[in-house]
Amino acid sequence: MDPHLLRTFVAVLEHRSFSHAASTLGYTQSAVSQHIAALEADLGTRLVERRPVSPTAAGARLMEHAPALLLRLDAARADLARLHHARPTRLTLACSPAALNPAVARTLAQLRAAADPLDLHVQILGRETVVQNVLTARADLGLVDGVAAPSDPLPLPDLGPASTLATAEQPLAVLFPDGHPLARRRSVRLTDLSQAQWIDAPDSALPLDRLRAVCRTDGFRPRIRHRGTDLLGLAALAAAGHGLTALPLPLAATLPDVTAVPVAEPRLVHRTELLHAAHPTDTARQLAELLTAGSTEAAPVRLLS
Known part of the structure; x- marks a missing residue:
């Protein structure tokens, strides 16, 4: 599961909008749509209803895991950075x-x-x-x-x-x-x-x-x-x-x-x-x-x- 795709997925559901998620992440709306489609293809299930934007049953289940997974990845990156950038x-x-x-x-x-x-x-x-x-x-x-x-x-x-x-x-x-x-x-x-x-x-x-x-x-x-x-x-x-x-x-x-x-x-x-x-x-x-x-x-x- 690509963390970049997962981060886009979280942003879309937090903002309940593809366009707002794109603005927050610095992507185009088309790129956000492609990220969601790629994540759905990877997991083999639809995750986001488009109109209105809302999670499917599978998307809601993934949202129970996604924020903690992303934070854990950020924590690992930060722990490695401490080795070289400690002040x-x-x-x-x-x-x-x-x-x-x-x-x-x-x-x-x-x-x-x-x-x-x-x-x-x-x-x-x-x-x-x-x-x-x-x-x-x-x-x-x-x-x-x-x-x-x-x-x-x-x-x-x-x-x-x-x-x-x-x-x-x-x-x-x-x-x-x-x-x-x-x-x-x-x-x-x-x-x-x-x-x-x-x-x-x-x-x-x-x-x-x-x-x-x-x-x-x-x-x-x-x-x-x-x-x-x-x-x-x-x-x-x-x-x-x-x-x-x-x-x-x-x-x-x-x-x-x-x-x-x-x-x-x-x-x-x-x-x-x-x-x-x-x-x-x-x-x-x-x-x-x-x-x-x-x-x-x-x-x-x-x-x-």
């Missing part, structure tokens, strides 16, 4: 919003003091983009956060020879507007809130599909959708009554006009994990050691799974 005085750390906490900031100051000169870059991104940037060498290390049972790893995808290790586990809290009746509670049970209105904020708060999975319910339906990494904006929406959201308790307690109430049941923690390539630079390895020095994790570094 020892440059370090890029990618973080999901709730993963960049005061402890991480202090650790970066330690690194700067020990590794002067250092060209340090910090990226605040959605969780999926953090993983992608580390695997494709746009970042040297990543910090991703999520919800899990105590000491359980985050459910990260299998994307090859990259390693993760926990750096922190913190209590989970739900944000209520100040004055909300439940804001006076000492703790809450998530299952009691499954039918409440929630804010869908997958890049900054805990994704609602993850809450549905851990609580084994089809609740946690969004009233409003928040896209981006702005935690203050998210708190403002919660304070105005647009819906509930869940964040780590230490972070939630610092946000204005909301009350953070700890989650008592189910037994969950907000977990942050460090992600790095299998062969990090010396500076990246030094930062990884500093970030995990205070971790209570006894388990060894694991492959993404």
Whole structure:
């Protein structure tokens, strides 16, 4: 299966348009049509309905595999490029919003003091983009956060020879507007809130599909959708009554006009994990050691799974 054809296939279905895919990829529309036809001939089945543009049953099945396959190829290319283009005085750390906490900031100051000169870059991104940037060498290390049972790893995808290790586990809290009746509670049970209105904020708060999975319910339906990494904006929406959201308790307690109430049941923690390539630079390895020095994790570094 030619990856160039597969990349065209993904672009066509993401844009639902041959012409938009051509513009994005820098091809002519005729070339895009030829790519799709060649991929269909290779696989022996029709993949894309032309009018309107949509996947066939086979195309939908292929789309379940294609993005991960292309990312894995990009990760392999990036891993080889690191052998010849590593820049020892440059370090890029990618973080999901709730993963960049005061402890991480202090650790970066330690690194700067020990590794002067250092060209340090910090990226605040959605969780999926953090993983992608580390695997494709746009970042040297990543910090991703999520919800899990105590000491359980985050459910990260299998994307090859990259390693993760926990750096922190913190209590989970739900944000209520100040004055909300439940804001006076000492703790809450998530299952009691499954039918409440929630804010869908997958890049900054805990994704609602993850809450549905851990609580084994089809609740946690969004009233409003928040896209981006702005935690203050998210708190403002919660304070105005647009819906509930869940964040780590230490972070939630610092946000204005909301009350953070700890989650008592189910037994969950907000977990942050460090992600790095299998062969990090010396500076990246030094930062990884500093970030995990205070971790209570006894388990060894694991492959993404």
